[in-house]
Amino acid sequence: MKLAPRSLFARNVLLLVALVAVSQVCATAVLLHFIQTPRIERAASAFASYIVTLDTLLRTTPPDAAQTVTSHLDMRADLPAGAAPFTPESRLHFYETYQRRTFVESLRRHLPADLLVRWQSGDTSDDGQQRLWIRAHLSDEPRWIALPVPEAAHGDGIATALLLSLGLGALATGTAYVIQRHLNRPLAHLADAARRVSAGGDPGVLPNDGPTEIAEVSDAFNRMTAALREADATRALMLAGISHDIRTPMTKLRLAMAMSSVPSMDASFAASAEGYLETIDTILQQFMDYAGSGAKEMPVVGDLNALIANLAADFAGLGHEFTLELGEVQPFAFRPISMMRMLMNVMQNAVLYGVVGLEARTWTDARTRSVCVVIADRGKGLAGQDPEALKQPFRRGGGEGQPKGTGLGLAIVERIARLHGGTLELRPREGGGAEVRIVLPL
Incomplete structure (x- = not known):
């Protein structure tokens, strides 16, 4: 109905x-x-x-x-x-x-x-x-x-009887309300925990001291989250082991090349080899960034505008100027390392794929109590590609002549945004180019 x-x-x-x-x-x-x-x-x-x-x-x-x-x-x-x-x-x-x-x-x-x-x-x-x-x-x-x-x-005496009946009805309704609130409280905790899991956070352990049916659901949820934590730990350990095992021979290879006569005899070959080693190292780091959810990092109150301004200054030192339009954003709690990683990935994408018209904007939406961050460029834009598909792991945008990568950049950005309870939106920019909008709750 x-x-x-x-x-x-x-x-x-x-x-x-x-x-x-x-x-x-x-x-x-x-x-x-x-x-x-x-x-x-x-x-x-x-x-x-x-x-x-x-x-x-x-x-x-x-x-x-x-x-x-x-x-x-x-x-x-x-x-x-x-x-x-x-x-x-x-x-x-x-x-x-x-x-x-x-x-x-x-x-x-x-x-x-x-x-x-x-x-x-x-x-x-x-x-x-x-x-x-x-x-x-x-x-x-x-x-x-x-x-x-x-x-x-x-x-x-019918008026008195009717008033008594209405009073009993109101008492029964109030009692039902209290009982139902008591029954619904564990379900509300379960829904909050499920939202934290979907955002990549740690839901903690749900109490299972309620009614039998709800306690069984809470116990099953606790077992599921424990299995997910174990799987994440195993994945992180495996990737760390792979990264360590691969980086060890890479270090030895760099050392051997530096000590050999290759750099003096063939500088172009040495530079090319060093470039390949740097690419492998970058790919390994992206895999590690994607595997590390950042959930264990404790949020601290910080200035988002100051973080964006510092990153823009770093890019400006490399010859990539970002136009800044930073609105009034009050300090709020976020994970500083994860937030810096997220913003750096988005700005790096704008530099690689957009090249020109780089811009960073922030403002506060008082209606939704959230902060909006937009990183935009005047590059080729989305070129008809599905924005949602580009956020999936190992999905790369662009075509011929575009920078090569693993396709994990936007996936990492979305994971960190969800970890903070926010959203990521990728869309064409008015007048040409593309823009990434990140909305973070205050």
């Missing part, structure tokens, strides 16, 4: 409220049908016997005493204009209406056919009082006798 709430918390509370309401309605129906209706019918039967007795006495009244009896009992020959065969209906006072209708109908069933019953409401009488009119026989002459119905006899 489209109108049903989506959260389990809201659905359970709504279900409990509906059950309480249905139970109250059922209890009211049982009260009316099995308790109040028989009670009213018994009262109407007893009242009918009194009226029959009174009618019998009035029939035997001598004609010379009829005038005296008429003045004492307020008996009339004609029925007042406001008297009607049926009691007035009122949805607001449904219980009073139900009592009157049940009583009058039961009274008619227990009275002889010649004893008619009429009801007069308060707004049609002279004194504002409700009356029950019975057609009796005074000296065998039909006369209408009025029986006043006190106002206090109508409510019968």
